Amino acid sequence: MSAAAREDISIESGSALAQVAAELEKRHQGVIGCIAYGSCLRGGDPFDGLSDFYLLVDGYGKAHGTGLAALFNWMLPPNVYYAEVPLDEGLARVKYSLLSLAGLERGCKRRFESYLWGRFAQPVGLHAFSRAAHGERVLEALGSAAARLIKETLPLMEGDFTSRDLWTCGLAKSYATELRAEKAGRVAQIFEYAPQHYQRLTARILQEMAEVAQIDDDRWSVHVSTNVRILGRGKWMLRSLLGKCLSLARLFKAYFTFRDGIGYLVWKLSRHSGRVIEVPPRVRRFPLIFGLPFFARLYRQGVFK
Numbered sequence: 001m002s003a004a005a006r007e008d009i010s011i012e013s014g015s016a017l018a019q020v021a022a023e024l025e026k027r028h029q030g031v032i033g034c035i036a037y038g039s040c041l042r043g044g045d046p047f048d049g050l051s052d053f054y055l056l057v058d059g060y061g062k063a064h065g066t067g068l069a070a071l072f073n074w075m076l077p078p079n080v081y082y083a084e085v086p087l088d089e090g091l092a093r094v095k096y097s098l099l100s101l102a103g104l105e106r107g108c109k110r111r112f113e114s115y116l117w118g119r120f121a122q123p124v125g126l127h128a129f130s131r132a133a134h135g136e137r138v139l140e141a142l143g144s145a146a147a148r149l150i151k152e153t154l155p156l157m158e159g160d161f162t163s164r165d166l167w168t169c170g171l172a173k174s175y176a177t178e179l180r181a182e183k184a185g186r187v188a189q190i191f192e193y194a195p196q197h198y199q200r201l202t203a204r205i206l207q208e209m210a211e212v213a214q215i216d217d218d219r220w221s222v223h224v225s226t227n228v229r230i231l232g233r234g235k236w237m238l239r240s241l242l243g244k245c246l247s248l249a250r251l252f253k254a255y256f257t258f259r260d261g262i263g264y265l266v267w268k269l270s271r272h273s274g275r276v277i278e279v280p281p282r283v284r285r286f287p288l289i290f291g292l293p294f295f296a297r298l299y300r301q302g303v304f305k
Contacts, residue, residue, distance in 0.1 A: 006142055007197040011036060011127040016046050020092050021127040023085045024055055030062030031055050032101060032134045036125035042193045046092040053096040054078070056129075056138065060100055072253055076246065077103045080254045101137060108145040112235075113243050114152070118174030120145040121201075123194045146201045149174065154212070154222050155232025162218050163202035167191050173236050177243030179251065179304050252291070273303050 011018045011034075021034040033056050040051035057063040064070035073079040078097035085092040099107075107116030120142050129135035153170035171187045191198055199218055206212045212222050224232075266277045277298065283290045298304065 006123070006139070006146065006201065007194060008123050008139075008142060009041075009125050011125045016087055016089060016092065017041070017051075017125060018127060019087055020046050020051065020085050020094060021053060024053055024083060024094065024096050025128065027083070028055060028057060028063040028098065030058040032058055032131065033129035033138065034127040035120075035138075036127065037119060037122070041123070041125045042190075046094070047090045049093070051092060051094045053094060054104075055096055055098050056101050056104060056134075057098060058101065060098075063098055073098060073100075074103075076249055076253060077107070080250070101134060105137065105141045105144075108141040108148065113239055113246060114149070114174040114177055115243065115246070117145040117148040118171065118177075121149040121170070122190060123197050147205050150202065150205050152232070152235065154209075155224055155229045156236070157220075157222050160215055160219050160221050162220070163199045164191055164195070166202060166220075167198045173239075177236075177239045177247075179244055179247040179299070248295075251295070269298065269303050275303060277303065 011021060017036055017040065021036065025031045025034055035054040035056065036052070037054060038052040039049065040046050040053075055063075060070040060073045064073065069079060078099040080095060080097050083094045083096060085094060104116065104120075108120055109117075111117070124142065126135070126138070129138065149170045150166065153166055153173065156169055156173070157166060168187045168191055171190060175187065202218075202220075203214075206220055207214065211224055212220055214220055266279050269275075270277050280290070280294065283294045
């Protein structure tokens, strides 16, 4: 799908987000641009909590050299890192993910799991792509992510629905494929941040689908067979099973790329769940031995789902 209907932004030159992005781009070889994602973009304040960025690179070999980091990034992208960026306004704490441009395209267009196309269907902030051709490929991948989320969500819609119904359902399903601790109403807040973005994308994509009928400006209906609906639900169930396994693998991989990786994981779960979590000393000392039982207990307690 063309990216013309998207409303992604170019991060304003000289802004705090731009300064953070520029600093991150110095940390690895082969960086071709940077994407800001999530709450830091919606709130516009990189000093509130932990900001999310994606560094896009030409290839993992350029970014890491030879070794396990490059192998892990290729096998289970992305690698995730923590950084602290001092600015005049304060200290920005950043979680940034390293992803190749080819990996972004695969994740938004072809991968079964929704880890990337569920994220990048949302509006993002773009910074300093080194070549116009790279920027065009990124925009095409972003358009594909939105089209993929809508296509995979349509079989779940019954009766008339609005763009808000469609996106809140799709984003909720995508989040449910990961080990996340989101507060109630989080998905609705994401839609309300940029309703025009989602409404325009919905109209642009659904108008090209023969099985969808437009009832009025922002009301639709989809006509698919029972088998298609059953298949659609089954695919999301399989994504949930696969995605939670991959999320667990990514969490343990993050331990090796984060300074105080266990501390980061617990901080993130505490932030999203609103619960105070104490980490036993033995878990900090021997995370590979005691980490899995510790997080399994948190899962049973409902800290994340």
